[in-house]
Amino acid sequence: MGDAMKLLKKMTKWMVFFVVLFLLSYYGIYLYAKYTTKLVIRSANEFYFYDQEEHLVEGLSDKWVSLDEISPYVLKATVALEDKKFFNHHGFDFLRILKSLYINFINGKNLQGASTISQQLSKNLFLSFEKTWERKLKEAWLTIKLESQYSKEEILEAYLNTINYGGIYGIENASKYYFHKNAKDLTLAEASMLAGIPKSPSNYSPLVNLEKAKERQGIVLSSMVKEKVITEEEKEEALEEELTYYGTLLENELKTLMYYQDAVMSELKTIDSIPTTFLETGGLKIYTYLDLNAQTILEEAMDKNLRNQDVELSAIMMVPDTGHIIALTGGRNYSVSQYNRAIQSKRQVGSTMKPILYYAALENGFTESTTFSSEKTTFVFSENKTYSPSNFNDKYANKNITMAAAIAYSDNIYAVKTHLFLGEQTLVDMAKRLGIKAKLDPIPSLALGSEEISLFDMVQAYATFANGGYRVEGKLISKVEDMAGNVLYENKSEKEPTLNSSLVYILNEAMTSTTNYNFIDYNYPTCYDLTASLKHRYAIKTGTTDTDHLIFGYNPDIIMGIWSGYDDSRGSSLNDGTDIRNMWRDTVEEYLKEVEPHWYSMPENVVGTLVNPITGKIADENDKKATMFYYLKGTEPTYQNSQKEEEIPTIKNE
Numbered sequence: 001m002g003d004a005m006k007l008l009k010k011m012t013k014w015m016v017f018f019v020v021l022f023l024l025s026y027y028g029i030y031l032y033a034k035y036t037t038k039l040v041i042r043s044a045n046e047f048y049f050y051d052q053e054e055h056l057v058e059g060l061s062d063k064w065v066s067l068d069e070i071s072p073y074v075l076k077a078t079v080a081l082e083d084k085k086f087f088n089h090h091g092f093d094f095l096r097i098l099k100s101l102y103i104n105f106i107n108g109k110n111l112q113g114a115s116t117i118s119q120q121l122s123k124n125l126f127l128s129f130e131k132t133w134e135r136k137l138k139e140a141w142l143t144i145k146l147e148s149q150y151s152k153e154e155i156l157e158a159y160l161n162t163i164n165y166g167g168i169y170g171i172e173n174a175s176k177y178y179f180h181k182n183a184k185d186l187t188l189a190e191a192s193m194l195a196g197i198p199k200s201p202s203n204y205s206p207l208v209n210l211e212k213a214k215e216r217q218g219i220v221l222s223s224m225v226k227e228k229v230i231t232e233e234e235k236e237e238a239l240e241e242e243l244t245y246y247g248t249l250l251e252n253e254l255k256t257l258m259y260y261q262d263a264v265m266s267e268l269k270t271i272d273s274i275p276t277t278f279l280e281t282g283g284l285k286i287y288t289y290l291d292l293n294a295q296t297i298l299e300e301a302m303d304k305n306l307r308n309q310d311v312e313l314s315a316i317m318m319v320p321d322t323g324h325i326i327a328l329t330g331g332r333n334y335s336v337s338q339y340n341r342a343i344q345s346k347r348q349v350g351s352t353m354k355p356i357l358y359y360a361a362l363e364n365g366f367t368e369s370t371t372f373s374s375e376k377t378t379f380v381f382s383e384n385k386t387y388s389p390s391n392f393n394d395k396y397a398n399k400n401i402t403m404a405a406a407i408a409y410s411d412n413i414y415a416v417k418t419h420l421f422l423g424e425q426t427l428v429d430m431a432k433r434l435g436i437k438a439k440l441d442p443i444p445s446l447a448l449g450s451e452e453i454s455l456f457d458m459v460q461a462y463a464t465f466a467n468g469g470y471r472v473e474g475k476l477i478s479k480v481e482d483m484a485g486n487v488l489y490e491n492k493s494e495k496e497p498t499l500n501s502s503l504v505y506i507l508n509e510a511m512t513s514t515t516n517y518n519f520i521d522y523n524y525p526t527c528y529d530l531t532a533s534l535k536h537r538y539a540i541k542t543g544t545t546d547t548d549h550l551i552f553g554y555n556p557d558i559i560m561g562i563w564s565g566y567d568d569s570r571g572s573s574l575n576d577g578t579d580i581r582n583m584w585r586d587t588v589e590e591y592l593k594e595v596e597p598h599w600y601s602m603p604e605n606v607v608g609t610l611v612n613p614i615t616g617k618i619a620d621e622n623d624k625k626a627t628m629f630y631y632l633k634g635t636e637p638t639y640q641n642s643q644k645e646e647e648i649p650t651i652k653n654e
Contacts, residue, residue, distance in 0.1 A: 036145065041125070041158045046283035047169070049261065051290040052326065052478070057257075063172040067157045070171055070183045073191035075156065076230070080223040081195055083117040086156070090147050092116060117159050118143050124162040165194060166201035166208075167258050167338050177335075178206070180246050188234060189241035192220040207247045207335040214239075247335025254292075256299045256329035262340050263328055264288055264476045273489045274480060284488075287479040289319075291326035294591055298327045301586035305579050306332065306564070313580070314341035314455050315562045316474075317587070320463040320554060322493045323472030339567070346438060346452035347563060350543030351410045352550045353427075353449035355465065355511060358403060360430040361418050362503040368510050368629040369616030369637055371400035372417045374409075379420065379444060387444045389416050392544065395523050402616040404629060408513035408525040410542065412448055419447035433498060434461035435471055449543055458552065459561040465508060465539065466554035468600065469499035502603040506630045511539035518613050518625040529578070530585050536597045538588070542577055549577040551584045557595055560588055602630070609636045 046064060049057040067075065079086050115123070122142035146155055165174035171194070175183040179190050186194070196216035197204050206213035221235040230238075248255055264286060268274060274284075294317055302313060317327040330340030339345070361370070374397035378388040389412045396413065397405075406414035419427055424442035431440055431453075438453045440446060460474045472495055480489040513519050514527040515534065526542045540553035548565040562580045602608070610619045610626045618637050619626035631637075 048285045050287045051292055054287060063170060064161045065172045065183055067153055070160060071186035071191050073188045074171060074183065074186055074195065077192045077195035077220050077224055078160065080227040080229060081220050084227055086117050087152050089116060118146050118155055121155060121159045121162065122146060163198050164201060165197045166205040167262060167334065178245055189238040189243055192238055193217045193243060196220045202338060206245050254295060254299055255333045255335060257295060258334035259330035259340050259342065260290055260295065260328045263343050266343055267476050271489050283483045285481040286477060288476050289324035289326050289478055294327040297590045298329060298587050301583045302332060305583040305586065307579060311564055312341060312567055313564045316342055316455060316459045317558060317560045318459055318463055318474055320466030320559045323463060323474050325474055325476045343456050346454050347548050347565065348545045349449040349453050349458055350545045350548060350550060351449055352458060352541050352543035352552050353447065354415050355507060355541050356430050356434060356461065357415060357419055357427050357447050358407065359499065359503065359507050360422055360426050362506060364422055366403060367631050367635050368402060368404040368506060369611060370403050371616055372414045373399065374401050374411050374413050377413050389413060389448060397522050401614055404510045404513045405519060405614050407510050408516065408519040409523045410526050415447040416444055420444065434464050436461055455561055455563050459559060462552045462554060462561065463559050464498055465504055466559040469497065469501040469504040470495040471498040502606050502632060505600055505603055505606055508539045508600055509630045511541060512537060514540045518627045521614050527581060530581060533585060535589060536592055537599050544577055549580055551580050553584055553588065556598065556600060557592055558588055560584060605633050606630050607633050607636050611637060
């Protein structure tokens with residue numbers, strides 16, 4: 001018994017020693033932090049967005065407000081929900097940390113967090129959200145500095161001005177976005193609704209899921225009752241109050257503009273010259289290539305033409321010569337869904353893959369007049385594997401057709417025959433050459449766009465055709481400055497020669513066949529319904545899968561790509577793609593209405609010849625559908641070789 005008592009006393013002494021050592025170290029660190037260089041948090045995490053004319057974009061740029069400009073209900077709701085001991089701890093709630101560790105351990109998953117408001121503010125002072133031990137230590141040190149150098153009121157003010165309310169940063173912007181009022185005028189019901197959003201904006205935004213948002217509001221109000229900052233009666237009144245939500249900012253009513261902002265922020269995080277914390281910059285001035293007129297035109301065309309209210313959409317407008325992205329939307333309404341399909345989603349691209357294939361074919365000796373038979377075909381491979389693609393609506397020429405005609409009709413049989421003749425790896429390599437990052441398998445169906453690629457990558461690849469053969473990187477940001485005006489980054493818009501400009505010219509001419517009435521034969525060109533309403537000339541390609549519709553079209557001035565479909569890949573109620581074809585037309589035609597129509601200059605080593613567009617043979621004086629095809633000099637058809645059938649290459653079955 002005596003030995004046990006001695007051991008207990010010894011253990012108690014060591015425990016006291018370690019507690020004293022911990023407290024001395026703890027307060028010593030705080031004392032040291034207090035006298036280090038003071039953090040400047042007044043403008044931290046502030047963003048100022050500028051369009052291509054270097055005008056400040058109202059509605060995207062942050063607005064810092066002081067605590068006395070914020071409704072007291074917001075302060076009470078935030079503290080009660082996020083950190084009820086906020087005014088009593090020194091940055092860390094150790095009992096809460098131990099409790100959350102215990103709960104998460106016994107449940108085997110992360111159910112509860114323990115970050116204080118001070119810790120969350122320190123996280124908000126970083127540009128990215130990487131999860132490493134080094135990052136956690138930096139956040140802890142910032143938390144200590146915040147607590148030692150600023151009052152609780154100053155920390156709370158900074159937190160409320162930097163927190164994410166569903167893609168909207170700061171309480172003032174959030175108040176205007178959701179309720180069209182200033183933060184100081186928020187009611188208890190409105191404040192408690194906003195306070196519940198930051199934990200999971202995709203679940204608790206009332207614009208996304210009102211039912212879950214109301215449940216979360218109830219939790220916020222219950223926390224306030226528990227902390228005795230409101231009464232039970234006030235809670236019930238707040239729950240019963242009917243709220244009106246807007247989902248736009250007063251200064252700018254565009255419901256797609258936030259998608260552009262999110263794409264900008266995504267690009268910002270990839271720029272190495274930008275400091276990792278806002279404390280080094282005092283906030284950022286971000287100059288973009290945004291053309292508000294183009295963004296407005298895009299949104300208006302979307303609203304006018306998309307009849308199905310459930311189908312989603314993404315679209316990108318790019319200047320092909322530079323890669324500058326002047327308009328972008330990742331969905332139809334940011335307030336309904338913050339998922340940015342333009343940069344985050346990968347989908348099957350269907351027949352929009354074919355121009356990449358046909359450029360590869362031109363490099364390998366094909367011409368616009370090269371023919372294959374369009375007929376029901378089953379391809380047999382090793383081990384008796386078969387592949388039986390079909391044309392849209394099961395329409396076949398049952399005769400030889402030219403490559404230009406195959407483009408006009410989007411003939412799948414012709415595409416697969418071309419793909420197999422070249423060898424499946426050829427298309428994979430060409431896609432990589434054009435900057436497509438997705439992993440593509442060299443399979444027969446790749447020619448028909450069976451692999452998933454992002455809209456961003458596809459527009460970037462098409463820009464190489466649109467600018468005459470130069471690879472450009474799609475960019476939204478032109479320049480970034482810190483708050484003192486120091487340039488941290490500037491885009492140089494470099495062009496890399498990638499393709500043969502003469503072959504690109506020939507491909508671009510061939511892609512105008514989709515709107516050329518001369519190709520009306522056993523089938524119709526895929527975009528013939530647009531022809532009469534187009535004032536400018538374009539190369540256009542559409543694509544359709546069981547679940548998606550796409551269109552890419554361009555000329556020297558603009559390249560625009562659109563995807564439409566359902567996030568859950570439903571396809572049964574998609575229409576024939578007319579909606580996005582009309583949207584594409586209305587957008588680019590309105591955007592270019594003051595631009596004089598012009599086209600690409602024909603290279604010196606290219607020659608034009610009048611031929612029949614279906615057979616590819618030289619047209620005679622009686623051919624009413626005679627169409628100009630373009631060839632590298634020496635490869636054009638002559639009267640003699642037009643009198644006999646072109647020799648069809650042998651398909652390689654592998």
